[in-house]
Amino acid sequence: MFGILLFILIFFPLFFQIVWGRKAIAASIKLKFWAICGISLMLQVLFSMIAFAILSDDFQQGLLQNGNRCGMALVGIIVISLFFTFLLLVAMLVQFFIKRSYER
Numbered sequence: 001m002f003g004i005l006l007f008i009l010i011f012f013p014l015f016f017q018i019v020w021g022r023k024a025i026a027a028s029i030k031l032k033f034w035a036i037c038g039i040s041l042m043l044q045v046l047f048s049m050i051a052f053a054i055l056s057d058d059f060q061q062g063l064l065q066n067g068n069r070c071g072m073a074l075v076g077i078i079v080i081s082l083f084f085t086f087l088l089l090v091a092m093l094v095q096f097f098i099k100r101s102y103e104r
Helices: 002-025 033-066 072-103
Strands: none
Touching (some): 033 072
């Protein structure tokens, strides 16, 4: 259960950027493109911290029950968060160039 929730939390800002960024480029919503980009970045940071906190709590409960537990999942959530942050920045860059080409 926690694995799917963590993945959804980390993936959501990228999905938000793709969907709402396209709508902001087409001017079908009142928010500006840069506002959508800012919201996406803030959500990425916030949701990454929440996912890490959830996994850390699960890790602590596992230590109390079993005594020994591998902590590589904590490193994995950090790497996945960084990867999705990179994908989010690439999506923003691509949408920026699309927006600039529409304005010409």
